[in-house]
Amino acid sequence: MRYTPAEIETRWQARWDADPTLYAAEPHSSGKPKFYCLEMLPYPSGALHMGHVRNYSIGDALARFMWMRGYNVLHPMGWDAFGLPAENAALKNNTPPREWTLRNIEQMKVQMRRIGLSYDWAGTEVATCLPDYYRWNQWFFLKMYEKGLAYRKSSKVNWCPQCATVLANEQVVGGCCWRHEDQLVEQRELEQWFFRITKYADELLDGLDTMPGWPEKVRTMQRNWIGRSEGTHVDFAVAATADTPPIRVFTTRVDTIFGATSVQLAPEHPLVKQWAQTDPTLATAVEEMIAQQKAARETGDIGNIEKHGVSTGKKAINPFNGEMVPIWVANYILADYGTGAIMSVPAHDERDFEFAQKYGLPIVRVIAPSLSGGAGDDTEDLALPYTGEAEAVLIDSGEWTGEACLEAQQKMAAFAQQNAFGEKTTTFRLKDWGVSRQRYWGTPIPMINCPDHGLVPVPEDQLPVLLPEKIEITQEGGSPLSKVPSFVNVPCPVCGKPSRRETDTMDTFVDSSWYFYRYTDARNTRAPFDSEKANYWFPIDQYIGGVEHAILHLIYSRFWTKVMRDIGLIHNGEPAERLFTQGMVIKDGAKMSKSKGNVVSPDLMIEKYGADSTRMYALFAAPPDRDLEWQEEGVAGISRFLSRVYRLTTKFSPAIRALHTQTHGDEIPAAGFANQTPKGEALLRLLHQTIAKITEDFSGRWHFNTCIAAIMILMNEISAQEAALENGEIPAATMAEVFRTLILLLSPFAPFLAAELWEQIGHSGVLFRQPWPVADADLARESEIEIPVQANGKLVTVIRVPAGADEEAIKTAALADEKVLSRIAGKTIAKTIVVKGKLVNLVVK
RNA sequence: GCCCGGGUGGUGAAAUCGGCAGACACAGCGGACUUAAAAUCCGCAGACCCUAACAGGUCGUGGGGGUUCAAGUCCCCCCCCGGGCACCA
Numbered sequence A: 001m002r003y004t005p006a007e008i009e010t011r012w013q014a015r016w017d018a019d020p021t022l023y024a025a026e027p028h029s030s031g032k033p034k035f036y037c038l039e040m041l042p043y044p045s046g047a048l049h050m051g052h053v054r055n056y057s058i059g060d061a062l063a064r065f066m067w068m069r070g071y072n073v074l075h076p077m078g079w080d081a082f083g084l085p086a087e088n089a090a091l092k093n094n095t096p097p098r099e100w101t102l103r104n105i106e107q108m109k110v111q112m113r114r115i116g117l118s119y120d121w122a123g124t125e126v127a128t129c130l131p132d133y134y135r136w137n138q139w140f141f142l143k144m145y146e147k148g149l150a151y152r153k154s155s156k157v158n159w160c161p162q163c164a165t166v167l168a169n170e171q172v173v174g175g176c177c178w179r180h181e182d183q184l185v186e187q188r189e190l191e192q193w194f195f196r197i198t199k200y201a202d203e204l205l206d207g208l209d210t211m212p213g214w215p216e217k218v219r220t221m222q223r224n225w226i227g228r229s230e231g232t233h234v235d236f237a238v239a240a241t242a243d244t245p246p247i248r249v250f251t252t253r254v255d256t257i258f259g260a261t262s263v264q265l266a267p268e269h270p271l272v273k274q275w276a277q278t279d280p281t282l283a284t285a286v287e288e289m290i291a292q293q294k295a296a297r298e299t300g301d302i303g304n305i306e307k308h309g310v311s312t313g314k315k316a317i318n319p320f321n322g323e324m325v326p327i328w329v330a331n332y333i334l335a336d337y338g339t340g341a342i343m344s345v346p347a348h349d350e351r352d353f354e355f356a357q358k359y360g361l362p363i364v365r366v367i368a369p370s371l372s373g374g375a376g377d378d379t380e381d382l383a384l385p386y387t388g389e390a391e392a393v394l395i396d397s398g399e400w401t402g403e404a405c406l407e408a409q410q411k412m413a414a415f416a417q418q419n420a421f422g423e424k425t426t427t428f429r430l431k432d433w434g435v436s437r438q439r440y441w442g443t444p445i446p447m448i449n450c451p452d453h454g455l456v457p458v459p460e461d462q463l464p465v466l467l468p469e470k471i472e473i474t475q476e477g478g479s480p481l482s483k484v485p486s487f488v489n490v491p492c493p494v495c496g497k498p499s500r501r502e503t504d505t506m507d508t509f510v511d512s513s514w515y516f517y518r519y520t521d522a523r524n525t526r527a528p529f530d531s532e533k534a535n536y537w538f539p540i541d542q543y544i545g546g547v548e549h550a551i552l553h554l555i556y557s558r559f560w561t562k563v564m565r566d567i568g569l570i571h572n573g574e575p576a577e578r579l580f581t582q583g584m585v586i587k588d589g590a591k592m593s594k595s596k597g598n599v600v601s602p603d604l605m606i607e608k609y610g611a612d613s614t615r616m617y618a619l620f621a622a623p624p625d626r627d628l629e630w631q632e633e634g635v636a637g638i639s640r641f642l643s644r645v646y647r648l649t650t651k652f653s654p655a656i657r658a659l660h661t662q663t664h665g666d667e668i669p670a671a672g673f674a675n676q677t678p679k680g681e682a683l684l685r686l687l688h689q690t691i692a693k694i695t696e697d698f699s700g701r702w703h704f705n706t707c708i709a710a711i712m713i714l715m716n717e718i719s720a721q722e723a724a725l726e727n728g729e730i731p732a733a734t735m736a737e738v739f740r741t742l743i744l745l746l747s748p749f750a751p752f753l754a755a756e757l758w759e760q761i762g763h764s765g766v767l768f769r770q771p772w773p774v775a776d777a778d779l780a781r782e783s784e785i786e787i788p789v790q791a792n793g794k795l796v797t798v799i800r801v802p803a804g805a806d807e808e809a810i811k812t813a814a815l816a817d818e819k820v821l822s823r824i825a826g827k828t829i830a831k832t833i834v835v836k837g838k839l840v841n842l843v844v845k
Numbered sequence B: 001g002c003c004c005g006g007g008u009g010g011u012g013a014a015a016u017c018g019g020c021a022g023a024c025a026c027a028g029c030g031g032a033c034u035u036a037a038a039a040u041c042c043g044c045a046g047a048c049c050c051u052a053a054c055a056g057g058u059c060g061u062g063g064g065g066g067u068u069c070a071a072g073u074c075c076c077c078c079c080c081c082g083g084g085c086a087c088c089a
Helices: A005-017 A050-068 A084-093 A097-115 A131-146 A197-210 A216-226 A254-259 A270-276 A280-299 A350-359 A405-418 A515-521 A531-537 A553-566 A602-609 A611-620 A632-662 A678-699 A704-720 A722-727 A732-746 A751-760 A807-815 A818-824
Strands: A034-039 A072-074 A150-160 A165-167 A186-195 A229-238 A247-251 A262-265 A309-317 A324-330 A341-344 A367-369 A392-394 A422-427 A447-450 A454-457 A489-491 A498-501 A542-546 A579-582 A585-587 A784-791 A794-802 A829-835 A839-844
Touching: A005 A097, A005 A611, A005 A751, A034 A050, A034 A531, A050 A072, A050 A097, A050 A542, A050 A579, A050 A585, A050 A602, A050 A611, A084 A097, A097 A602, A097 A611, A131 A150, A131 A454, A131 A515, A131 A553, A165 A186, A197 A216, A197 A553, A216 A553, A216 A579, A229 A254, A229 A405, A247 A254, A247 A262, A247 A341, A247 A422, A254 A367, A254 A405, A262 A309, A262 A350, A270 A280, A270 A309, A280 A309, A280 A324, A341 A350, A392 A405, A405 A422, A515 A531, A602 A611, A602 A632, A611 A632, A611 A704, A611 A751, A632 A704, A632 A732, A632 A751, A678 A704, A678 A732, A704 A722, A704 A732, A732 A751, A784 A807, A784 A818, A794 A807, A794 A818, A807 A818, A807 A829, A807 A839, A818 A839
Parallel strands: A034 A072, A034 A542, A262 A324, A542 A579, A784 A839
Antiparallel strands: A150 A165, A150 A186, A229 A247, A229 A309, A229 A422, A262 A341, A309 A324, A367 A392, A447 A454, A447 A498, A489 A498, A784 A794, A829 A839
């Protein structure tokens, strides 16, 4: 009998598809512990790639394992279905975005079913581009607006010419568009909608410390992104000008303020603009700096450009000591961080030091390390610039001289506040989330602009604001929706006067910020979801996806969860208990991409080797958190392995079925060591060792590659015992148990083959609802173990001793060994190390 | 520059708590079966030295030092690759 995956898999897929409730979660009252297993939803591009196959194979193996462990499992799937590719396809092939998207979804669903993924399609599937989903985006938008979390403002925004739309800061990667890696992002001044994510900045940051189930890498990336920095605002009055407001600087080192020898403004600081109007020399210099900053920002070189600056000729007054310092404009000061102005302390800041040296500004030391004067002192600390603060004190700093830096920071901030020229403050790198997109294929923003009433929200009972279907899509001239009069022109909800709809759509990251809540109640027409259902399933027990979303989707969805909690929809403050980020799939050492021509098609693999082999290879070739080099020979190898499983099980299945008949169809009694043959005992021992190994790896570290290796070892042994199984040297009941268990262990990885063989050996019922085998420690225990014997740490031989042997017995056995004796002949044993159950090491001279 | 990963045979990898380095595979080589090939099955396989062979020896987890009876694993320094952040005041 040949293993024919194409035939087996098609047959089982049809059987599984016939039961739409097969993978449905059970009622909350089931009494079982719940397990929400989630993989990131794909964009429906039309074809799965290997990264998807890997991601979903991991999730599927886990879901099946958890079902078998007795959990009530929610395993949903959906489509991140809005976005630009649909519009590009529309331009290219003249296909409406909706049609194109829905067709892609159908294609990809077929692929997912071919792979045998255990999703509850009927109960959970959502497509974010359909009104029954995106109406809730609009509903949330209105809630945000009510709460002051959605607001409109004009500001400088990132513009991708290829997308012909605005991007959020998170969507700019190294100065380029996240979708177009070679496309530099431009800055444009535009009126836009924003979500006030900065209101949650502290909570988003602090929450990271309470999330041990998330990779440290992702948490670090989010910490950097949020970029909280505690410091002090200090106002420097501008000398000899009554009507100029003071310059507010932000510093984290107010304790160094007595060393400030200049104030530095960003070229785009408002005051610079003002002064430039009457100072052409300054104006030219500043313009150059702005252009240079822009160019550097776009090439990602900001941070490396040579510092330069120009004096404004004005002076500022240090409020702590009344000293006058010059005001400069410098190209290393960023307008959009802090206040766009700093006090420059060359003695205690690397950048200020470099700048001061170039322009000959004074360098005044006001901090000194707390040296003991002894030999242990690091005299390098005496060199400038000196940026230490932990074990350092102030010098030459008026009444604060002698204070420790960290304490002085607190005291001096308080002093500034008492005297009304500053205060303690916190700044963030995180900016509010710009959500307006000048594109068609997205959620319409539910707002109306009335000439009399200004911005008016669309009343809740008028949702959804439907996206018009028949529309001509172009790449230019602003939002496509603005060219659809039937969409744009509406009466004002307040007064009925002719008004204009908002014609921008929402960022598609809005869709994915809360989709996993919708899964818990996907067909709800009255609310985004039922709170009781969400509270049962949340937080997600295991979320699995690519690390590329570490500061996009994963920060937005944390924000969204907190907003939903605050409006009373849910209890949890974080969406996912555990996050797993799988590695990339690589081919010939590089990420698969069309331009490199190294893409491997999952369809082709499945056609050649079957879905079981393809997904099992994706789990076998590397541990799931590491990058995986795709080698087709490896898939062929897995296919050969599955063929062996198939051939041997098929060969012995009549005998196993016969045993069922003898026992009147009851469970075959578990084969213990009673009335056991030596070969049966050995095989049974290996079986239970295998169960223990796989169960452990599944629960802890997810090294599916070693799980599969363990199954192979078991299979190799069964294969080696083929004759013994045939001639009765291994009892039939033992054989039955071995094959039965083998199939159960294989089922999370190769569900099609496992289902086929399960029936073949005479069982019925859905495999993933069978209890996971339990390892019997007594059966797994070896009676005899091997102990390596070393001399001076080098291996001499390996001896066999009874499993329970104590140190003395092991030592005696080791010293009785011939090889050991010849090795130590003529030498004396200085020391003997015996580690029970592990090894013997003889130190000889 | 800072913060994470990672570096082990020809290749993917394993060694989970300091205890036989290279499990399990891929590719390779040899054999069986076959008229032949494919498929399948059995076997060999870190490098080097020595040997007719058996046996034996030396080296070996990016490099250098250290701790230890014992280091891929722990400590210190350095190199390389991948990712993230970066004039963030």
